[in-house]
Amino acid sequence: xxxxxxxxxxxxxxxxxxxxxxxxxxxxxxxxxxxxxxxxxxxxxxxxxxxxxxxxxxxxxxxxxxxxxxxxxxxxxxxxxxxxxxxxxxxxxxxxxxxxxxxxxxxxxxxxxxxxxxxxxxxxxxxxxxxxxxxxxxxxxxxxxxxxxxxxxxxxxxxxxxxxxxxxxxxxxxxxxxxxxxxxxxxxxxxxxxxxxxxxxxxxxxxxxxxxxxxxxxxxxxxxxxxxxxxxxxxxxxxxxxxxxxxxxxxxxxxxxxxxxxxxxxxxxxxxxxxxxxxxxxxxxxxxxxxx
Numbered sequence: 001x002x003x004x005x006x007x008x009x010x011x012x013x014x015x016x017x018x019x020x021x022x023x024x025x026x027x028x029x030x031x032x033x034x035x036x037x038x039x040x041x042x043x044x045x046x047x048x049x050x051x052x053x054x055x056x057x058x059x060x061x062x063x064x065x066x067x068x069x070x071x072x073x074x075x076x077x078x079x080x081x082x083x084x085x086x087x088x089x090x091x092x093x094x095x096x097x098x099x100x101x102x103x104x105x106x107x108x109x110x111x112x113x114x115x116x117x118x119x120x121x122x123x124x125x126x127x128x129x130x131x132x133x134x135x136x137x138x139x140x141x142x143x144x145x146x147x148x149x150x151x152x153x154x155x156x157x158x159x160x161x162x163x164x165x166x167x168x169x170x171x172x173x174x175x176x177x178x179x180x181x182x183x184x185x186x187x188x189x190x191x192x193x194x195x196x197x198x199x200x201x202x203x204x205x206x207x208x209x210x211x212x213x214x215x216x217x218x219x220x221x222x223x224x225x226x227x228x229x230x231x232x233x234x235x236x237x238x239x240x241x242x243x244x245x246x247x248x249x250x251x252x253x254x255x256x257x258x259x260x261x262x263x264x265x266x267x268x269x270x271x272x273x274x275x276x277x278x279x280x281x282x283x284x285x286x287x288x289x290x291x292x
Contacts, residue, residue, distance in 0.1 A: 004083035004122050004253075005114040006030065013106065017095030018071055018191065018215070019058060021208030024093020026075065028110065031086040034127065036079070036251060039090040041067025047089075048251030052272060054265030057193075057206055059246055070095040073245030073265070074191075078106035080248040081182030084114060085127055101214030103187040103241055111183070122253065129253040136274055138267055145262035147271055152257040154178045155247075159239045160261040166194065167223050171236040175244075186244070188230045189237035192216040195224075243268055250275060 007030035014025040031037065036047045043063040051062045058071040069091045079087060081103065099105040122128065136149040155177035162170045175186055193207060195217050201207040207215075216225040216234065223229065231237055239260070246268035247254055254275075260267070 003119065004085065004117045005111075006117055007084055007087055007110070007114045009113050011109050011113045013075075013097050013099055013109070015097030015099055016209040017093070018098040018101060018209045019206045020070065020095045022094055024091065024095055024097055026092070026096050027090045028075075028079070028084075029088045029090065031088055033086055035086040035088065036248070037088040038063065038069060039088060040069040041065075043067040046251060047249060048276070050249070052246065052249045052269040054246065054267070054269040057201065057265075059242075059249075059265045059269060061249065068094070071098075072096055072249075073242050074099065074101070074103045075106050075245070076248035077241045077245035078103040078110055078187065080244045080253075081177075081187060082107060082110055082114065083117075083253075084110060085122060085253065098209055098214045101190040101210075102238070103245075104183070107183050107187045127252055129255045130250060130275060131255040132275065132278060134278075136271065136278070138263075138270055138274070140263075140267060143262055143264075145260075145264070145267060147260045147263045147267045148258070149271065149275075150257045150259075152255055155254055156257045157240050157243055158257075158259045159236050159243065159263075161236045161239055162262055163194075163218075163235075165220070167218055167221060168192075168235050171233045173233050173236045173240060175240050182244075185231075186237055186241050189234045189241050190214065190216050190225070190230070191238055192218060192235055195219040195222075239263075246272060 010027050010029040012025055012027040016023055038045060038047050038050060040063060043065045045063045049064060053060045059073045061069045061072050075096050133151055138147040158174040160172045193215060212224055212226045249272045
């Protein structure tokens with residue numbers, strides 16, 4: 001989905017959070033220039049100045065004063081997928097509403113409330129794309145995962161997942177932001193969980209708003225999904241959705257080719273922080289490799 005869009009009016013979404021199960025409302029409003037900006041817990045800050053934590057099966061964004069917005073990735077994926085950058089996201093509650101456990105509900109409403117910008121226009125001063133000149137590689141030896149980024153003229157993502165002893169198995173999918181339609185091939189992919197993990201997640205205070213209306217549940221040899229799977233590879237497509245949502249935390253569009261293998265929110269957020277540091281250390285001629 002090439003090009004960028006401008007939001008013409010505020011759009012609100014309400015419902016219960018996927019993890020907290022608590023009611024909340026989020027409103028996305030247009031800004032004249034710059035952005036994106038996040039409001040939560042009585043604070044307001046540019047998204048690029050916030051810190052992100054990829055923990056608890058989702059991403060939490062921490063504002064400089066300590067306020068927190070939970071499970072931002074699905075809404076942020078919709079904003080990135082549509083090319084909406086000059087926006088203010090105002091959260092009333094602890095967590096972004098689940099809205100079907102994917103990005104379709106967000107993207108469909110935001111599309112109706114926005115307009116296409118002329119070719120080459122993004123949204124205002126300081127909103128040019130981030131285009132890293134050197135590779136970045138993150139390695140997680142404990143889970144056998146890695147996340148690599150290479151210079152590119154646009155945004156491309158390839159993701160590989162592996163769930164042994166599960167109907168998911170090993171799966172790979174790719175997304176080209178210029179050539180592919182985000183609303184068609186990525187936005188409908190729902191979040192998922194293994195049935196064996198559900199009780200533990202809820203005991204940890206997570207997945208309390210989850211149901212078959214907003215998630216896919218995978219058993220040892222079964223898949224429970226309202227209306228069936230939307231894609232044969234819906235699981236890995238949702239991982240791409242999560243990645244795009246976490247990349248929105250950069251606060252600007254990204255030109256890069258990303259390959260992710262058995263990664264997740266924690267590694268996505270580490271990549272965002274690495275790219276932020278790279279932007280502050282121009283002239284460094286190294287390839288960064290981080291291992292934990």
